[in-house]
Amino acid sequence: MIRKTLKATLIAATLGLMLSIVLPANNVFAQSHGKADSRKYQYPNIGHEIRTLPKGNQTVLVNRKNYRYTNGSFYRPNNKGAYVVVRAPIGARVRTLPANRVNFRIGNRNFFFANLTYYLWDQGRSEYIVVDKPDGAESAMGSAQDTVTSPGNSIVYPSEGQSDEQRARDRYECYQWAVDETGYDPASGVNDSAASSDYTRANSACLEGRGYTVK
Incomplete structure (x- = not known):
């Protein structure tokens, strides 16, 4: 009887350890890329649902679809009255980026990387455009400086x-x-x-x- 109990306990502990490794904690993931690897930042996972959007969210229209954007994440409404985190749509234009973005240059163009998404700065319209990964991004980001505090670097x-x-x-x-x-x-x-x-x-x-x- 003691052996059976001990065996069951060991099995439960093993399964718990495996689940803790496989499943993401709190339904969020940490950005990991280039110089940002040294510090982890939490974003809602793709597919994560929320009932109320954070204050200051921006409405973004891409290919006749309405998205909501805030702090590096894009949301779409679902049929349950909630908002679901989705992948950043190519071509989306936003006014601000999260504080932990990575700024890098390719030629004479300014790019940014945040929450596994690449942005191109449009100086004429003072907006950031979601773009596909640009050629040369890896090497450019290797020498880029990441921004880990709020813009302005104030304490x-x-x-x-x-x-x-x-x-x-x-x-x-x-x-x-x-x-x-x-x-x-x-x-x-x-x-x-x-x-x-x-x-x-x-x-x-x-x-x-x-x-x-x-x-």
């Missing part, structure tokens, strides 16, 4: 005990708001000191209004 201290999750959300939403207010995105690579200063003030004001100290 943000939570003054009201905000969690890491809340702080990340607030930083992204303030970044998005500051870009919308000033029309300037520091990630674009455009050298405009006046616009950059306006963006920094707007971003800092937003964060301070949410209970952070910005330096």
Whole structure:
């Protein structure tokens, strides 16, 4: 009887270990590519469903289909009243990118990589376009510098005990708001000191209004 119990326990433990290896935790995956490998960032998995979209989401129209975009993820409504994470549609145009993007150049064009998706910066329209993986991306990204803090590289201290999750959300939403207010995105690579200063003030004001100290 003791042997049977011990055997059953060992089998259960083995199965549990196998499942923990095979199944993704919390239905999210970590971006892993190029220099971003040194730090892991969590995104919702393709197929993950949510009932309420995060604030500040952007409506994106591609091939007559409506998508919702926020912080590096694209969503489509389903027939159950929820939104499902989908692959980034080629040709989609977005105003902002997540903070952990990788910026790299091929020729005279600025590309970005975030959440397993490639973007091309359209300076004329101040937007990022989802594109197929460009030729030479691997070597270009090998020497690229990844961005791991919110645009502007400001240091943000939570003054009201905000969690890491809340702080990340607030930083992204303030970044998005500051870009919308000033029309300037520091990630674009455009050298405009006046616009950059306006963006920094707007971003800092937003964060301070949410209970952070910005330096």
